[in-house]
Amino acid sequence: MGEFKHFVIVKFKEGVAIEDLIKGMGKMVSQIDAVKHFEWGQDIESPEMLRQGYTHAFLMTFNSKEDFVAFQGHPNHVEFSATFSAAIEKLVLLDFPSTLVKPPPATATA
């Protein structure tokens, strides 16, 4: 228990070099030990109406809220955030302690 999530969904401005931005995010994350887990994706499935224009989701996992706070204040994150903010048309951001209802099966099959 106690994992903390930082969840961001965005719509980028037109003409933005999205791949470069995501590479930059990966680099930033790799430089900050507090980030335990980082994954992202581009929607390819949900109906346009339900997607509401958002196209990309970014999900970071931390061991604790304290690690998340450390991440937020990290100079590399602050610097990247300025670049990222300039590239997005809209976003939603949710930060929360995660409740695990169905854990992945233990990888006991060797």
Next chain:
Amino acid sequence: MGEFKHFVIVKFKEGVAIEDLIKGMGKMVSQIDAVKHFEWGQDIESPEMLRQGYTHAFLMTFNSKEDFVAFQGHPNHVEFSATFSAAIEKLVLLDFPSTLVKPPPATATA
């Protein structure tokens, strides 16, 4: 590789019994083997402006897009979705193959 994600963020209508709904979702998920992993959270941290009124995030993970499609068509999911839809004021839904940039450390520390 090849994990597939189903991310939903919502704002519930006023007066909705949110806890009951989330329990119902947990039950539905537990009945459908295709769902590999399910977790959720209620935002407690991000600034209201960035949260845009959304309060809850639901994250489901599948082994493949095929498992996600099976989930979507499962009668228990179809039934639950009708109840869920009636309770929400707004939502965003993103479905995508996940790209893992920073995997969690191997749990080699026994």
